[in-house]
Amino acid sequence: MISLFKKIFGHTNTSKPLERIPLPQTKEEKEIFLKRYLDTLTKHGWVLEPSVSVNSAEKEKKQAVDCLTRLDSDLLSFLYSFKSLDNDSEDVWFVGLDTQTDNLCFGENLVIMESYVIEDSTISVVLQGENKGKFVYCNEGIYEDAEIIADDFFSFLQLHAYCVELGKDTVKNNPLWAFV
Numbered sequence: 001m002i003s004l005f006k007k008i009f010g011h012t013n014t015s016k017p018l019e020r021i022p023l024p025q026t027k028e029e030k031e032i033f034l035k036r037y038l039d040t041l042t043k044h045g046w047v048l049e050p051s052v053s054v055n056s057a058e059k060e061k062k063q064a065v066d067c068l069t070r071l072d073s074d075l076l077s078f079l080y081s082f083k084s085l086d087n088d089s090e091d092v093w094f095v096g097l098d099t100q101t102d103n104l105c106f107g108e109n110l111v112i113m114e115s116y117v118i119e120d121s122t123i124s125v126v127l128q129g130e131n132k133g134k135f136v137y138c139n140e141g142i143y144e145d146a147e148i149i150a151d152d153f154f155s156f157l158q159l160h161a162y163c164v165e166l167g168k169d170t171v172k173n174n175p176l177w178a179f180v
Contacts (some may be wrong), residue, residue: 023154023155023158024154030074030154033154033157034078034157036161037157037158037160037161038085040161040164040165041085041161041164044164044165044167044180045087045088046085046086046087046088046164047084047085047086047087047088048082048084048085049082049083049084049085050081050082050083051080051081051082051083051096052083067110067127068097068110070127070128070132071110071125071127072125072133072152072153074153074154075112075125075153076097078153079094079095079096079097079112080096080097081096082094082096083096084096087180091115091116091117092113092114092115092116092117092178092179092180093113093114093115094112094113095111095112095113095114106124108126108127108128108129109124109125109126109127109136109138109146110124110125110127111123111124112124112125112135113179115178115179117178117179118139118178119139119140120139120140121137121138121139121140121178121179122137122138123135123136123137123138123149123156123176123179124136124138124146125153131148133151133152133153134148134150134151134152135148135149135150135151135152135153135155135156136148136149137149137175137176147175149175149176159174159176160176160179163176163177163179163180164180167180168180
């Protein structure tokens with residue numbers, strides 16, 4: 001497996017910082033990036049159940065929901081790619097569109113990840129306004145107190161993979177520690 005990160009100076013000591021590889025630009029780079037991201041998660045105990053085939057009519061019906069028309073196509077494809085994707089403790093998970101049928105949108109945000117590690121925490125993508133497309137962290141569903149954690153989908157994946165690789169004990173000061 002090739003990580004989304006490379007150890008600086010070739011060290012494998014986790015006390016050394018990890019250097020992030022560049023964010024993908026082309027379709028091929030995006031596919032490789034997503035594969036590496038999922039490999040990183042599964043290497044660290046996450047369980048991926050690939051998507052069952054969603055029939056075209058159901059997929060079109062879901063995509064017609066206003067909030068989904070506002071999503072980045074790469075994020076939309078990712079959310080359709082799995083039936084479930086959660087950590088080994090089953091207290092952190094992505095909200096996939098393969099099985100999601102109701103309550104796809106919550107106001108101006110679409111919840112894509114949930115955690116019960118600390119209360120009821122979520123990661124959402126902002127659907128409209130000046131922060132459209134950005135990823136935010138919310139605790140107990142209080143969107144007024146949302147904290148922007150990434151400017152786009154691939155930056156979010158990179159940050160999440162970084163936290164997963166370093167582990168909860170190392171990233172306690174990062175809002176994503178509860179999503180490892």
